[in-house]
Amino acid sequence: MTVTSEAKVISTRPHHTLWGDAIVRLRRNKFAMAGLAFIVVLSLAAIFAPLLTHYGFAQQNLYEILQSPSWKHPLGTDQLGRDTFARLLYGARTSLAVGIFTQFIVLFIGLPVGAIAGYAGGKVDNYIMRFVDVMYAFPDILLIILLRSVLGGSIFMLFLAIGLVAWVNIARLVRGQILGLKSRDFVNAARAMGGEGSYITWRHLLPNSLGPVIVSVTFNVPRAIFTEAALSYIGIGVKVPTPSWGAMIQDGFNLIFSKPYMLLFPAIALALLMLSFTFLGDGLRDALDPKQRR
Amino acid sequence: MFRFIVRRILWLLLVLLVVMFITFILMHLVPGGPWDREKALAPKVVEALNKRYGLDQPLWQQFGNYVWGVIRGDLGTSYSWADRNVISILLQGLPKTMTLGILAFLLAQAIGIPLGVAAALKQNSGVDYFSVLFSTVFASIPGFVLGILLMIVFSVMLHWLPTSGWGSPQQLIMPVICLAALPAAQSARITRASTLEVMRQDYVRTARSKGLLENRVRIRHIFRNSLIPVVTIAGPELANLITGSFIIENLFAVPGVGRLFVQGIFARDYSLIMGGVLFYAFTIAILNLVVDIAYAAIDPRIRYD
Amino acid sequence: MKPILEVCNLSTNFHTQDGIVKAVDNVSYNIGRGETVALVGESGCGKTVSALSVLRLVAEPVGKITQGSVFFDGVDLLKLPENEMRKYRGSRISMIFQEPLTSLNPVVTIGSQIAEGLETHKQMSHHEAINEAINLLKLVGIPHPESRVNDYPHQFSGGMRQRVMIAIAIACKPELIIADEPTTAVDVTIQAQLLELIRGISKELNTSLILITHNLGIVARYAHRVFVMYAGRIVESGTSLEVYHHPDHPYTAGLLASVPRLDEPRKLRLEPIKDQPPDLISLPPGCAFEPRCGYAIDQCRKEKPDLIEISRNHFSACWVAQKGHKPWQKKSS
Numbered sequence: 015m016t017v018t019s020e021a022k023v024i025s026t027r028p029h030h031t032l033w034g035d036a037i038v039r040l041r042r043n044k045f046a047m048a049g050l051a052f053i054v055v056l057s058l059a060a061i062f063a064p065l066l067t068h069y070g071f072a073q074q075n076l077y078e079i080l081q082s083p084s085w086k087h088p089l090g091t092d093q094l095g096r097d098t099f100a101r102l103l104y105g106a107r108t109s110l111a112v113g114i115f116t117q118f119i120v121l122f123i124g125l126p127v128g129a130i131a132g133y134a135g136g137k138v139d140n141y142i143m144r145f146v147d148v149m150y151a152f153p154d155i156l157l158i159i160l161l162r163s164v165l166g167g168s169i170f171m172l173f174l175a176i177g178l179v180a181w182v183n184i185a186r187l188v189r190g191q192i193l194g195l196k197s198r199d200f201v202n203a204a205r206a207m208g209g210e211g212s213y214i215t216w217r218h219l220l221p222n223s224l225g226p227v228i229v230s231v232t233f234n235v236p237r238a239i240f241t242e243a244a245l246s247y248i249g250i251g252v253k254v255p256t257p258s259w260g261a262m263i264q265d266g267f268n269l270i271f272s273k274p275y276m277l278l279f280p281a282i283a284l285a286l287l288m289l290s291f292t293f294l295g296d297g298l299r300d301a302l303d304p305k306q307r308r
Numbered sequence: 309m310f311r312f313i314v315r316r317i318l319w320l321l322l323v324l325l326v327v328m329f330i331t332f333i334l335m336h337l338v339p340g341g342p343w344d345r346e347k348a349l350a351p352k353v354v355e356a357l358n359k360r361y362g363l364d365q366p367l368w369q370q371f372g373n374y375v376w377g378v379i380r381g382d383l384g385t386s387y388s389w390a391d392r393n394v395i396s397i398l399l400q401g402l403p404k405t406m407t408l409g410i411l412a413f414l415l416a417q418a419i420g421i422p423l424g425v426a427a428a429l430k431q432n433s434g435v436d437y438f439s440v441l442f443s444t445v446f447a448s449i450p451g452f453v454l455g456i457l458l459m460i461v462f463s464v465m466l467h468w469l470p471t472s473g474w475g476s477p478q479q480l481i482m483p484v485i486c487l488a489a490l491p492a493a494q495s496a497r498i499t500r501a502s503t504l505e506v507m508r509q510d511y512v513r514t515a516r517s518k519g520l521l522e523n524r525v526r527i528r529h530i531f532r533n534s535l536i537p538v539v540t541i542a543g544p545e546l547a548n549l550i551t552g553s554f555i556i557e558n559l560f561a562v563p564g565v566g567r568l569f570v571q572g573i574f575a576r577d578y579s580l581i582m583g584g585v586l587f588y589a590f591t592i593a594i595l596n597l598v599v600d601i602a603y604a605a606i607d608p609r610i611r612y613d
Numbered sequence: 614m615k616p617i618l619e620v621c622n623l624s625t626n627f628h629t630q631d632g633i634v635k636a637v638d639n640v641s642y643n644i645g646r647g648e649t650v651a652l653v654g655e656s657g658c659g660k661t662v663s664a665l666s667v668l669r670l671v672a673e674p675v676g677k678i679t680q681g682s683v684f685f686d687g688v689d690l691l692k693l694p695e696n697e698m699r700k701y702r703g704s705r706i707s708m709i710f711q712e713p714l715t716s717l718n719p720v721v722t723i724g725s726q727i728a729e730g731l732e733t734h735k736q737m738s739h740h741e742a743i744n745e746a747i748n749l750l751k752l753v754g755i756p757h758p759e760s761r762v763n764d765y766p767h768q769f770s771g772g773m774r775q776r777v778m779i780a781i782a783i784a785c786k787p788e789l790i791i792a793d794e795p796t797t798a799v800d801v802t803i804q805a806q807l808l809e810l811i812r813g814i815s816k817e818l819n820t821s822l823i824l825i826t827h828n829l830g831i832v833a834r835y836a837h838r839v840f841v842m843y844a845g846r847i848v849e850s851g852t853s854l855e856v857y858h859h860p861d862h863p864y865t866a867g868l869l870a871s872v873p874r875l876d877e878p879r880k881l882r883l884e885p886i887k888d889q890p891p892d893l894i895s896l897p898p899g900c901a902f903e904p905r906c907g908y909a910i911d912q913c914r915k916e917k918p919d920l921i922e923i924s925r926n927h928f929s930a931c932w933v934a935q936k937g938h939k940p941w942q943k944k945s946s
Contacts, residue, residue, distance in 0.1 A: 045444075151323045152330075153551035153588045159573055160581070164337045240450045244555050247452065248570060263456065270471065274460045281456045285449045292448035508672075510715040516670055517710075518730040518781065519702030528729070529718050536720075608765040609719055 036225075039301040046297020049290035056287060060106035069097035083275070092265055092276060102283055105257040109287060112173060112242040113235040119177025120184055120234060125227070127181070128188025139189070149182045158241060159250060167253050172245070176238050187230050191223035225302035232295035236288040243284055259284045309604065316600070320593045325375070327589045328582065332371050335578050374582065383586065384579035388572065394583040398565055402587075404474060405557070405564035409549040411480065412487035416545070420492040421538060424499025425531070428507065439496050446493035451486040455559045458482045472561035483560045487553055491545040495538055503534040536607055543599030547592040616643040616684075617821050618667065618706075618789055623681035625659075625666045628674075632894040636662040636676070638845035644789070644838075649815065649822040651836035651853065653829055653868070655890050659845040660825045661711075664791045668706060669698055685789070704734035707782040709811070711794040713774035717766035723750075723777050724762035730784045749780040753810060772803035776810070783814055790815060791823045796831075808835060829868050833857040841865050844891055844901035847920055851927035859942060861929035864902050866941035900932065908933050908940050 040046055059066060074094040083090045088099045131142040149157075158175050165171035245251035246260030254261075259280040266276030349357075358364045365373070377384055383394035420443075427439035446454075459482065463471040473479050506512065507530055515529040554566020561567075565587060572580030604610045625637040637659045644650045652660040665671050667683050669690065683690045685706065690698060707730075710716040718726060727749055728742035737745065743762060750758035753776040766774055775795060782790055792811055796804035812835055815822045824836055832839050832853050839856050841849040841864065849862035860866040867886040888905045897903060903913040912932045920930040929935065 148323055148326050148330075151327055151589045151592055152585070153547075153592065155554075156551070156569070156585060156588060159570075160331065160334045160585075163573065164334050236448060244450070244452065248555070248558060250573075263452075267456075270456075270459060271464055274464050277456050278460060281453045285453050285457075288448040288450065289445065292444055296444060510710060510712055511718040513670055513672075514708075514710060514716045514726075514778075514781070515718065515729075517668055517702055517708045518733070519699045519704055520729060520733050521699070524729065524733070528721065532720050533718070607720055609767050 036298075036301040040297050043297040043300065045293040046301075049293030049297070052286060052290040053294065056106050056290075057110055059103055060110055063100070063103040063107070066103060067097060067100040069100040073097070073100075082273075090273070090275060092262075098262075098276065098279060101257040101262060102259070102279060105259045105262060105280065106283070106287075108169070108252055108256060108258045109239045109242065109284070111169070112176065113239045113291075115170075115173045116176040116180060116238040117231050117234060119173060120181045121227075121231070123177070124181035124184030125188055128185035129192060131185065132189035132192030135193075142185075143189070146182045146186060149179070152179075154179050155241060155244065158245070162245065162250055169252055169256065172242065172252065176241050180234055180238065183234065184227065184230060187226055188223055191226060195223070229295055229299040229302060232291060232298055236291040239284070239291075240288060309601075313597070313601070316597050320590075320597065323593060324586065324589055327585060328375065328378070329371070331582055331585045332367075332374070335576075335581060336367060374579075378586070383583040386572075386577055386580050388575035388577040388580065394579050397568060397580065398583055398587055401563060401565035401568045404562055405550060405553055405566060408480070408483055408487055408553055408556070408562065408564065409546065411484045412549050413491065413542075413546050415484060415488040416491035417495055417538075417542075419488070420495025420497075421499050421535070423492075424496040424501075424538075425503055425534075427496070427500045428503035428534075429526070431504065436500075439500055443493040443497040443500075446489040447497065449489070451489060452555045452559050454489055455482060455486040455556060458485065472559070474562050479560070479562075483553075483556050483562060486556050486559075487549055491549065494541060494545065498537050498541060499534065502537045503530060506530050506534040509533070532606075536603070539602055539606060540599060542602075543595040544592075547595045550591050551588040615645070617646045617686060618823075619643040619682075619684040620663070620667065621682045621684070623663060623666055623683065624679045625662050625671055625676060626679050627662075627676045629894075634893045635845050635896070636893065637666060639681075640842070640845070640847055641681075642840045642847065642850065644821050644823060646788070646821055647816075647819045648838070649812070649824060649836045651824045651826060651832040651839045652842060653826060653832055653839055653865075654842035655827055655868075657890055657893070658842045660842050661793050663842070664708070664793055664823060664825055667791065668702055668708060669695075670702075670708075700734070703730045703787070704785040705787050706789045706791070707785070707787040709775075709778050709782045709790065709792040709795045712798050713771060713778050714766070714798070716778060717774060719766055722763050722765055723769070727762075727777070727781050727784055730781065734785045745784070746780070749784055750777070752783075752814070753777070753780045755780075771799045772807065775799055775803075775807055779807070779811060779814070783818065783820075786818055787820060789821045789823070791825070793825045794827070795824075797827075827868075828872060829857065829865075830872050841868070844896060845893060846901065846930065847928075848902065848930045849928065850920070855924075855927050859927075859939075861923050861927055861934045861939065862902075862931045863906050863908050863933070863941045867905075900930075908938075 074096055075091070090098050092098060092101070127142060131139045157179050161175035161178055162172065165175055242251055242258065243260030243263070246258040247264045249261075249264065251260055252258045262280040263277055263284075266273065266278075266280070270277055355364070363370065374384065381395070383398070386392050386394050386397055423435075423439045423442065427433075427436040430436055459471050462469045462482065469478050469481055470476070512525065512529050515525045520528075551566075553564060554570055556562070557564040557567040558570060565584065568580065569584035571577075572584060620643065621641050623637055623640045624635065627634040627636050640659070640663055642650070642652075652663065654660050662671060662676070666678050667685075667690065669678070671678060678691060681691070685701065690701065693701075717723065724743050724746045727746035728737075728739065731737045731742040731745055732739060735742075747758045747762050750762060755761055755773060755776055761769075766777070769777065775798070778795075782792075790811070795811060796807050799807065808831065811822065811824075814820070824831070826832065829839075836853045839850065839853045840847050841856070841862065843864050849856060849860065849865050851861070856865060857869070860869060864886070867884075870884040871886060886905060891897065891901050891904065897914070899912070899914045899916055900906070900909070900918055903909045906913065910933060916932075918930045918932050918935065920928045921935055923929050923934055933940075
């Protein structure tokens with residue numbers, strides 16, 4: 015009797031799991047889905063760029079410089095006669111690569127450091143967090159510029175420079191999550207049953223902090239993309255023939271009065287990509303936030 | 309409270325020392341030196357220059373000298389600015405950076421807070437949707453992209469505003485808007501979220517159960533609590549505005565600290581870079597301290613001891 | 614005795630993601646001047662919402678009063694414009710909430726929180742109101758009220774905070790106080806003191822008191838009459854002694870069996886009511902208590918019982934009791 019009536023109560027509502035629920039809610043969010051769609055389309059376009067344009071990103075044609083948009087060059091050409099559409103597509107590769115690879119570095123450093131600080135507590139935690147405080151005292155982008163000068167010019171070093179600065183947020187987040195979860199009953203229960211320290215951390219704590227980490231990473235991606243664009247705009251980002259939206263903005267800047275669209279296309283592309291990631295991040299956060307469940 | 313401030317200031321000094329140290333190490337790891345030119349200088353000249361600026365001494369001694377200088381209020385001499393004192397260079401850029409930063413901060417709060425409050429009070433109304441859209445769009449579009457779009461519209465197409473430069477009020481408009489966009493979005497977002505959160509609190513229901521006028525409930529019981537998080541982010545926001553403005557300064561050719569700093573990096577002007585980093589770190593730390601103190605003033609639950 | 618408050622056919626719904634929750638479903642009760650009545654039931658049974666509905670403090674737009682009337686001193690509160698309704702709150706009807714910690718504003722001194730009702734309703738100056746607040750703090754038993762009036766809620770203990778809540782509630786000498794589980798959040802040792810305080814003050818001011826609780830033991834001691842709620846409805850009502858000694862609803866009997874009673878030599882053991890309260894979104898077609906009831910008959914599964922007078926002034930919404938059987942009474946005595 016007990017079992018059946020309880021089952022009756024539960025079965026009156028659809029079954030909720032955290033992730034299943036989150037996906038349903040995410041799919042209901044039109045902005046997040048639009049953002050995701052733009053990211054997917056742009057990624058595909060970047061990957062299959064050679065199929066979409068027969069111009070190379072560095073292919074110059076000095077007979078066709080500074081052309082306005084036409085059938086031949088849908089978004090026009092730059093000072094060296096390079097096709098803007100092609101450079102935009104290949105530039106998306108740079109932006110997305112920066113956005114994604116920096117996050118690997120961020121997670122590679124941030125997750126273990128945060129987990130160690132949160133789990134070990136005491137002195138270890140104290141030292142790590144003081145170091146994180148010092149990192150916060152540096153203005154991010156200036157530190158990246160300094161690191162950039164030290165590490166040299168390759169694009170991987172750019173990932174590294176951005177990643178080396180951005181991991182502190184994740185570390186702080188994971189530490190906070192773990193401190194919160196540590197006091198919760200199920201972890202105490204696991205410990206009471208003789209679970210070992212690190213085992214408890216990985217088995218229980220990290221999966222529970224996964225949601226906020228995913229959300230944070232989604233918000234970090236556009237930040238890294240912006241950093242690359244800003245650095246390339248100043249002239250210390252990716253090296254010259256490599257197409258980058260930031261560098262394209264710099265190229266177009268001197269011609270703002272005569273050829274404003276040279277500036278406009280990369281600027282809009284950058285704005286749209288960052289907006290898409292923000293919409294997606296917002297959607298993920300709302301979807302994963304159990305507080306919203308009523 | 310007094311002890312808290314003293315402790316924080318000691319911590320601040322330590323942070324600045326570490327920041328100086330890290331910057332110092334990084335700068336000396338950078339390949340090349342301040343005397344790299346298109347045409348290499350004669351080794352004799354380089355030697356003489358190194359001697360003059362103390363670059364021939366061992367690194368630890370150079371660092372020690374620098375720190376001693378900082379204590380005496382001397383950030384050293386610029387290598388690229390024809391022997392000018394770094395402090396005087398920074399002081400030349402400072403008023404411009406501060407003017408932009410403070411104006412942008414005020415503009416951001418003047419837009420963000422009322423928008424967030426209005427959105428929360430009328431949840432799911434047109435104002436609310438506008439505020440969410442506003443905060444999402446301006447939180448994600450970088451200031452310098454916004455700057456380009458503004459320039460194309462207001463300078464190129466409409467010829468209303470000058471593209472760049474410094475001196476006239478018109479030249480302030482676009483950089484201030486670009487700088488204010490992000491903090492305005494953040495303030496609107498945080499104000500909205502915290503106001504919604506506070507409106508759900510039991511004590512607001514208590515206030516209503518007392519039969520208070522709605523305005524009194526709002527001002528005294530809702531806003532007083534919901535603006536606490538807005539104050540806590542005000543420090544980082546202002547710090548970001550002052551430190552993060554160098555791209556905007558570059559874009560609009562404003563001769564502020566940020567632009568000087570970037571020029572310093574390109575010229576490998578060690579003392580200028582160091583001075584810039586110190587200035588930024590100091591600004592961030594001081595603003596955070598001010599916020600912590602303001603926090604205690606608003607929220608009686610916070611007591612430092 | 615002419616009732617000060619008469620709630621008739623009140624229904625309040627909540628709109629949630631999963632459907633409409635009928636938190637209060639066609640509920641009627643009344644309370645006379647100077648009388649103390651209790652609303653009793655498990656958490657989630659609608660007792661708090663029915664009280665909030667009286668003050669029209671149900672959080673809109675999620676919650677909405679869908680039907681009924683609430684007559685206070687002859688005026689239907691549900692028909693008043695918001696600005697008129699506001700004048701009743703705190704001045705003629707006031708409420709003591711369950712959680713004194715979250716119900717007090719953390720950034721306003723308790724003196725100001727007591728004073729602001731006086732400033733609003735009695736047109737007192739801030740200075741006068743603060744002086745009155747000191748008197749009220751003294752009245753509710755807070756030591757050193759002159760200095761504590763400037764303290765903030767976090768500087769008080771749980772029991773002291775609830776005393777502050779009581780001071781807020783009685784500040785304007787209301788005719789009706791609704792106390793929503795006023796002692797649940799405080800230490801057991803302090804509960805009795807607080808209840809005595811509330812009772813003493815309501816007697817002194819001749820205030821009517823609605824005591825919301827899940828503890829039937831409290832009811833017998835403090836309330837004249839009791840209304841037992843289950844799943845948004847009133848399932849039994851009567852004088853508290855009558856209900857306490859001769860429950861006419863198996864749910865009430867279950868509640869009684871699950872709390873220790875001092876008036877009986879020694880119970881063999883306490884018996885919890887089995888299972889959980891029902892899901893208010895999808896109630897069974899018949900009696901809502903039927904799935905948990907040990908005495909259910911076929912009719913209980915099919916039709917909802919109405920609240921019917923079974924003996925003088927004793928009402929029950931139970932098909933079994935209405936047929937004259939009360940097997941649960943035999944069992945408990």
